[in-house]
Each structure stands twice: as C-alpha cells, then as structure tokens.
Amino acid sequence: MEYRKLGNTDLALSAITYGAFAIGGTMWGGNEKQDSINAIHASLDHGVTTLDTAPFYGFGLSEELIGEAIKGKDRSKIQLLTKFGLVWDGSNEGKGEYFFDAGADGKSIPVYRYAAKANVIKEVEESLKRLGTDYIDLLQLHWPDGTTPIDETMDALNQLIAQGKIRAAGVSNYSLGQMQEAGKTIGLASNQVPYSMLNRSIEQDVVPYAIQNNIGIIAYSPLERGLLTGKYFKEAKLKADDHRNGYFGQFDPEKIKALLNKLTPLAEAKKASLSQLVLRWTTLQPGISIVLAGARNAEQAADNAAAMNFSLSEDELKMIGDWLKQV
Structure with a gap:
C-alpha cells in the first residue's frame, strides 16, 4: 500500500481508502453485518488504514459498524474520515435546504442539507459516540447548504480543530467558487x-485550484458504483430498492462495454481485475490524493487493496486516455 499526505495536513492516508457508503445498506439493497465487519478487518489487514464514512450512510449504521470493527485496535494506526450536514431525523426543525427523500424500511424519509454551526457541533458529538473514538481525523461537510453562510460552517470546523475533536477539516461536493x-x-x-x-469534470477547475493551493482531492465513485467492474453486464443483478437501477441509466451501455473490452487485455497483462485497473488508473491522475473503494465483504476489500500492487507506464496511461475520448 502507498500512503499519501493529505493537502496541508500531517495526515498520511492509504491511497486506496475504504468507502463505507454501501455497508450502511440504505439505497444499496440492505447489508449483512458480519460481512461488513469482515470487509473492514480485511481492509486493515491489507494496508488500507483509512476508512471513510458518514452519518447519513444507513442513518448512523455505517459509523456504528466501523466503531464495532475497530474496537480494541490501535487507533493511532487508523484514520477515520466522516462527514456532517445531512439531517434526516427532523432535528433541523425544517431549517436548511431540502435535498431528497431517502427510502428506508418502506418509508420515505426527507433529507436536508443543514450546516449551521450548532448542527455541526451536535453531529460531531454523535459521530464520535457511534465511532467509539474521541477524535476524528478528517471531518467533511457532506454537501453544500445554500441556507447557511460558508464562513459560519467553517468557523465551526475551526472551533472543533482547536478543541482537538478533529485533526483536519474538509468539504465534499464543493465547486471551485465554494472552495475559494x-x-x-x-x-x-x-x-x-x-x-x-466516465466523470472527469473536476479536471477543468477544481483539480488545478487544489494543486495550486495544496488541497487534497478525495475521489469517490471511481468504479461508478460498480459499473466499471463489468459484472453488471454479466450475471450480477440489482435489488429493486438499489439506487443504481436509476443511476446507471445516465450511461451508454454500448460505449461502456467497448471501453471495458479494451481495458480487459491490459488488466490481464497486469494480472489484475478490471476494477483493480480502474482504481489504479484513478490513483495516478494529477491532483488525486486518495481513492475511495467500497467493499461489502472481505474478498472485495482484499481485491481493492491489491490495486496498488502494480503500476501503469506513461505510455499505458496515454493509451487509456485515448480510449476514454471515445466514451
């Protein structure tokens, strides 16, 4: 595994980071608790020391599973990344910005973007409890909240750093203007x-700004939620309540198949899977600090970690770049 300094911090994070959205179950067709814990343990066993989660993932379940999985382990060797700013329990009392309705247990739950200072402080205390720790390595605003001034949210993060409850502060889904x-x-x-x-829009302005200002870029959905593994063109099927039934509709399946057919021989030459090749390519792109990869079981977690066991030459990166122009 390769460990990379995140932006202007002293955090050294694993280039492949465990993404814990799916193990929350909500929007992903449920989860299996022991498989999820085994996936976290396997990640740690294979050098993936960084775990990225959020309160919204499973309405607290993802954080709780991570807390259970790391209990008794050396906390100083694990980096916990979580988020705040998506409220689903009504505690915002109608404040904030309506985002969408999330389905859970046959119910429709309204989710709000809410990043007021008091809510930031409240959410951090809840996350610390669920994670079973007394500090968070990186706390991130999950989505922008247009109803709260950015400086109010950032002031709350400065306060949490000063209190030692978080080591560093970041954002998520921020535009260039919002970062500035x-x-x-x-x-x-x-x-x-x-x-x-399939989604490289951040290369236009977010990445150049991040490089210029020593801000880390954490890439999520590098496999496009499994689409780039190729398995959804074969035997794998999605459950009815899996959000990817709609998500995959934005892509042209024939173009994706054509790309995967080109990538497959290169992956085989590297003795790697398609997913490993895609993850490795992502880690090698300019400005990308770490790459999130989800896993529902130990086998998937080990497979993700092994993406760092080979490299790609400049010629190979250029060849892949030429293929991507046709997608």
Whole structure:
C-alpha cells in the first residue's frame, strides 16, 4: 500500500481508502453485518488504514459498524474520515435546504442539507459516540447548504480543530467558487468529489485550484458504483430498492462495454481485475490524493487493496486516455 499526505495536513492516508457508503445498506439493497465487519478487518489487514464514512450512510449504521470493527485496535494506526450536514431525523426543525427523500424500511424519509454551526457541533458529538473514538481525523461537510453562510460552517470546523475533536477539516461536493469562499475562513484539507474514467469534470477547475493551493482531492465513485467492474453486464443483478437501477441509466451501455473490452487485455497483462485497473488508473491522475473503494465483504476489500500492487507506464496511461475520448 502507498500512503499519501493529505493537502496541508500531517495526515498520511492509504491511497486506496475504504468507502463505507454501501455497508450502511440504505439505497444499496440492505447489508449483512458480519460481512461488513469482515470487509473492514480485511481492509486493515491489507494496508488500507483509512476508512471513510458518514452519518447519513444507513442513518448512523455505517459509523456504528466501523466503531464495532475497530474496537480494541490501535487507533493511532487508523484514520477515520466522516462527514456532517445531512439531517434526516427532523432535528433541523425544517431549517436548511431540502435535498431528497431517502427510502428506508418502506418509508420515505426527507433529507436536508443543514450546516449551521450548532448542527455541526451536535453531529460531531454523535459521530464520535457511534465511532467509539474521541477524535476524528478528517471531518467533511457532506454537501453544500445554500441556507447557511460558508464562513459560519467553517468557523465551526475551526472551533472543533482547536478543541482537538478533529485533526483536519474538509468539504465534499464543493465547486471551485465554494472552495475559494471557504478558504477565506479555514485552510481546507480536502474536497471529496466524484471522479472516474466516465466523470472527469473536476479536471477543468477544481483539480488545478487544489494543486495550486495544496488541497487534497478525495475521489469517490471511481468504479461508478460498480459499473466499471463489468459484472453488471454479466450475471450480477440489482435489488429493486438499489439506487443504481436509476443511476446507471445516465450511461451508454454500448460505449461502456467497448471501453471495458479494451481495458480487459491490459488488466490481464497486469494480472489484475478490471476494477483493480480502474482504481489504479484513478490513483495516478494529477491532483488525486486518495481513492475511495467500497467493499461489502472481505474478498472485495482484499481485491481493492491489491490495486496498488502494480503500476501503469506513461505510455499505458496515454493509451487509456485515448480510449476514454471515445466514451
């Protein structure tokens, strides 16, 4: 495994980071508790020391599972990344910005973006309890909240750093303009944004700004929620309540198949799977600090970690770049 310094912080994070959205179950067709814990343990066993989660993932379940999985382990060798700012329990009392309705147990639950200072402080205390720790390595605003001034949210993060409850502060899904505004109040450690072979829009302005200002970029959905593994063109099927039934509809399946057919021989030459090749390519892109990869069981977790066991030459990266122009 390779460990990388995150932006202007002293955090050294694993290049492949465990993404804990799916183990929350909500929007992913449920989960299996022991499989999820085994996936976290396997990640740690294979050098993936960084775990990224959020209160919203399973309405607290993802954080609780991580807390249970790391109990008794050396906390100093594990980096916990979590988020705040998505409220589903009504505690915002109608304040904030309506986001969407999340389905859970046959119910429709309204979710709000809410990043007021008091809510930031409240959420951190709840996350610390669920995670079973007394500090968070990186706390990130999950989504922008248009109803709360950015400087108010960033001031709360500065306060939490001063109190030692968080080591560093970042954002997620922030535009260039929002990053610039936040930078007036705090030294941002990172911006967690979607980035993949099929979605490279951040290369236009977010990545150049991050490189210039020593801000880390955390890439999420590098496999496009499993689409780039190729398995959904074969035998794998999605459950009815899996959000990917709709998500995959934005892509042209024939173009994706054509790309995967080109990538497959290269992966085989590297003795790697398609998912490993895609993850490795993502780690090698300019400005990308770490790459999130989800896993529902130990086998998937070990497979993700092994993406760092080979490299790609400049010629190979250029060849892949040429293929991507056709997608």
